Amino acid sequence: MGEQLHLNAFLMSTGHHEASWRLPESDPFAGTSLAHFSRLAQTAERGKFDSVFFADSPVLWGSVERRPPGAVEPTVLLAALAAVTERIGLIATASTSYNSPYNLARRFASIDHLSGGRAGWNVVTTAGADAARNFGLDDQPLHRGRYERAAEFLEVASKLWDSWEDDAIVADKEAGIWADARRVRAVEHSGRHFSVWGALDIPRSPQGRPVIVQAGSSEDGKDLAANHAEAVFTAQQTLEEAQAFYSDLKARTAAAGRDPDGIKILPGIVPILGATAEEALRRERELDELIRPEFARDELARTLRLAPGDLPLDRELPADLPDEDEIEGAKSRYTLVVDLARRERLTVRQLIGRLGGGRGHRTVAGTPEQIADTLEAWFRDGAADGFNVMAAALPAGLDEFVDHVVPLLQARGLFREEYAGTTLREHYGLRLPAPLINAAGGLSRVS
Amino acid sequence: MGEQLHLNAFLMSTGHHEASWRLPESDPFAGTSLAHFSRLAQTAERGKFDSVFFADSPVLWGSVERRPPGAVEPTVLLAALAAVTERIGLIATASTSYNSPYNLARRFASIDHLSGGRAGWNVVTTAGADAARNFGLDDQPLHRGRYERAAEFLEVASKLWDSWEDDAIVADKEAGIWADARRVRAVEHSGRHFSVWGALDIPRSPQGRPVIVQAGSSEDGKDLAANHAEAVFTAQQTLEEAQAFYSDLKARTAAAGRDPDGIKILPGIVPILGATAEEALRRERELDELIRPEFARDELARTLRLAPGDLPLDRELPADLPDEDEIEGAKSRYTLVVDLARRERLTVRQLIGRLGGGRGHRTVAGTPEQIADTLEAWFRDGAADGFNVMAAALPAGLDEFVDHVVPLLQARGLFREEYAGTTLREHYGLRLPAPLINAAGGLSRVS
Incomplete structure (x- = not known):
């Protein structure tokens, strides 16, 4: 059996298509429903997916008129899903700019404990x-500063996760010694962004640390990924772009002194399935026609730092847009949107349609065979280690993928028939991280 | 049917007695086990308890040699328990000193959504x-400053919970309008400790806000409770003390302009059950004999701001201890311990035994009838609206309480036979809080 691909189910309320909530079968309250997300996670587990995943930003995002929020706060959602699933990995997004390392490290360690080693961050x-203003700042920190803080955050969090040795708990009931204090060490970190003295308050979790995932594709984002990430979710529209991103990131990972196989690259795909290609295209068109272009244009204008009035619906983008270097926000998303519009000479209305399905991720409408073919091609041609599956409409889009695409991938030997391991890191075929505990001076004993 | 009492199950790993993990039947890894806590929550729900509750401090507490941590991080634990229970309330502790209002408000709103209205904070x-040093501080903020921050934190969190009107979601699929933007308002809070601009990122939750619980008994703590709390967990050793605390806090609540029935006062009780009084006392003694006094003395010394060497095991406490006013830490716990030792002229060894069972909460060893009698007496005599049940050993101590004490309380008409409502606030007989949304100037529209 050759190398197999990995599948992550990126979940959000009624689906990734921005108009999916308007479908007759969609539950407009799905984003806050445990029953909804339990069903989705159980479906993905039935399909032997490596993981489910939730995006997050601590801010009311976009227009409440336009679409429902994607989900409740995802770390608590992961914990709830840990209780209703057995094997599937559970990945939540969390911000290094608006959290404390001690709080977040213990939440992910806790989820890893509760799930038996299935947590990813x-x-x-x-x-x-807008997010900055929810945390006492007038504006976002500069892009470079945010990434410096992220790197130090990861360093502190890793020290905390490693602050208990794996065998620290001796549980000697006879002697009355629960843990060996020599095997639990205070972090004693004092850096530019953080000062953290203590050890974590709970023992080392089954995976040691959660699986580290990264999703930004800016230069800073790729460097962070090369140094720390074990999986990368990325938006790539064409095979050539995806191949270039893949080989670039694998090379950066090797240059950072890591095994390139230790980072799994999963481009997003928005599959829209039909019994025939025509039916799939019709379903895509019907969804796109439910988009209200004036709402979508507001968001596009925010991404491009323009006023909505600068974007007449039936014209191409203005010629004089800033370079990515001048953007302090989501750099890689900015470039993806501008490149897509320029490359295909799309009008604003057409661009909105292309973005509405998966917010810049690649939409593929077709039969199950066609979807399986394109996944296989990207996997075999050095563009992907697997895919971040972003169903346009939920729950139906995930049901269809699991029932019709997964069996084809399994029949081709490209995807597991059953879970081999019990932890997320085992599903992704990753090694357990070596603890920092023996690094000279990194950690010292708790007195 | 007259007024009924309320029961909260305060859960921690192998139980509240510090030596409980040494019992042959105890699982020393219980504190990180979802199966363990699921079973406990389901047992409490079978017993029709109002709620389960977890303490928390973001720090490695005490000695790892002495006993296991109480639980994983409790907000994620609550979410997991929401998935395995149907009706019981779910209360977690979280710190106002070491969290951001935006993050914590959305986590509790999320748990309230996932649980269908069962969250409490x-x-x-x-x-x-020690906790301060995990968050970049050299020492804890002063007691008064911590409580000022807590009051402002609650104000900001309440504004966030109220930032969506109950009927903001219109879900008009035909028109393509998901929510009415006029009914979602930015908080625009700028205060001494916090500046928060935005609205919450998820709709108002089933309870509007989580039930607010408070557990400090210092002057500042009681004032915070009188102004904000809907339930109070408190440690009271004698009926007279409990009556004085009860009437004081009800009066303060009335003085704060609130209905005294809107705050439920639940003293802690550590029940140790036996078929006979002798058996119960024997079980208590067997547990106490498992305490390692040198470990317990270390913690007592920390509470009293002394060195362990200042506390010979077979002498009373030193005469010259500081007043509560001089204590910046856990003021009310300090006073409780000193008063208990002085009142009963306990040696350090005896004091350790008394504290080992429930860390200052009242231990009652007896038959189910005797336990029910003392609960009834405290409830009828103006000392309690209910009880915070702290089983000495888990899971057995909760099983025994549910199987043997709860039926007696039900037979006496003192406790519900079935849940009447579905939310925690309904279990406690509390009104939904009036939204701040109409308060002049409190909130303004999200543009």
Whole structure:
């Protein structure tokens, strides 16, 4: 059996298509429903997915008129899903700019304990002034500063996760010694962004640390990924772009002194399935026609730092847009949107349609065979280690993928028929991280 | 049917007695086990308890040699328990000193959504320099400053919970309008401790806000409770003390302009059951004999701001201890311990035995009838609206209480036979809080 691909189910309320909530079968309250997300996670587990995943930003995002929020706060959602699933990995996004390392490290360690070693953390730095203003800042920290803080945050969190040795708990009931204090060490970190003295308050979790995921594709984002990430979710529209991103990131990972196989690259795909290609295209068109372009244009204008009035619906983008270097927000998303519009000479209305399905991720409408073919091609041609599956409409889009695409991938030997391991890191075929505990001076004994 | 009492199950790993993990039947890894806590929550729900509750401090507490941690991080634990229970309330402790209002408000709103309206938040200010050093501080903020911050934190959190009107979601699929933007308002809070601009990122939750719980008994703590709390967990050793605390706090609540029935006062009780009084006393003694006094003395010394060497095991406490006014940490716990030792002229060894069972909460060893009698007496005599049940050993201590004490309380008409409502606030017989949304100038529209 050759190498197999990995599948992550990126979940959000009624689906990734911005108009999906308007479908007759969609539950407009799905984003706050445990029953909804339990069903989705159980479906993904039935399909032997490596993981489910939730995006997050601590801010009311976009227009409440336009679409429902994606989900409740995802770390608590992961914990709830740990209780209703057995094997599937559980990945939540959390911000390094608006959290404390001690709080977040213990939440992820806790989820890893509760789930028996299935936790993953998508590390984001959180773009945007609106989020900053929820945390006492007037504007977002500069892009470079956010990434410096993220790197130090990961260093502190890793020290905390490693502050208990694996065998610290001796549980000697006879002698009355629960843990060996020599095997639990205070972190004693004093850096530019953080000062953290103590050890974590709970023992080392089954995976040691959660799986580290990264999703930004800016230069700073790729460097963070090369140094720390074990999985990368990325938006790539064409095979050539995806191949270039893949080989670039694997090379950066090797240059950072890591095994390139230790980072799994999963481009997003928005599958829209039909029994025939025509039916799939019709379903895509019907969804796109439910988009209200004036709402979508507001968001596009925010991404491009323009006023909505600068974007007449039936014209191309203005010629004089800033370079990515001038953008302090979500750099890679900015470039993706501008490149897509320029490359295909799209009008604003057409661009909105292309973005409405998966917010810049690649939409593929077709039969199950066609979807499986394109996944296989990207996997075999050095563009992907697997895919971040972003169903346009939920729950139906995930049901269809699990029932019709997964069996094809399994029949081709490209995807597991059953879970081999019990932890997320085992599903992704990753090694357990070596503890920092023996690094000279990194940790010292708790007195 | 007259007024009924309320029961909260205060849960921690192998139980509240510090030596409980040494019992042959105890699982020393219980504190990180979802199966363990699921079973406990389901047992409490079978017993029709109002709620389960977890304490918390973001610090490695005490000695790892002496006993296991109480639980994983409790907000994620609550979410997991929401998935395995149907009706019981779910209360977690979280610190106002070491969290951001935006993050914590959305986590509790999320748990309230996932649980269908069963969330409660025990508001603490977190004493101790060790915790402070996990968050970049050299020492804990002063007691008064912590409580000022807590009051402002609650104000900001309440504004966030109220930032969506109950009927903001219109879900008009035909028109493509998900929510009415006029009914979602930015908080625009700018205060001494916090500046928060935005609205919450998720709709108003089933209870509007989580039930607010408070557990400190210092002057500042009682004032915070009188102004904000809907339930109070408190440690009271004697009926007279409990009556004085009860009438004082009800009067303060009335003086704060609130209905005294809107705050439920639940003293802690550590029940140790036996088929006979002798058996119960024997079980208590067997547990106490498992305490390692040198470990317990270390913690007592920390509470009293002394060195362990200042506390010979077979002498009474030193005569010259500081007044509560001089204590910046956990003031009310300090006073409780000193008063208990002085009143009963206990040696350090005896004091350790008394504290080992429930860390200052009242231990009652007896038959189910005797336990029910003392609960009834405290309830009828103006000392309690209910009880915070702290089983000495878990899971057995909760099983025994549910199987043997609860039926007696039900037979006496003192406790519900079935849940009447679905939310925690309904279980406690509390009114939904009036939203701040109409308060002049409190909130303004999200543009």
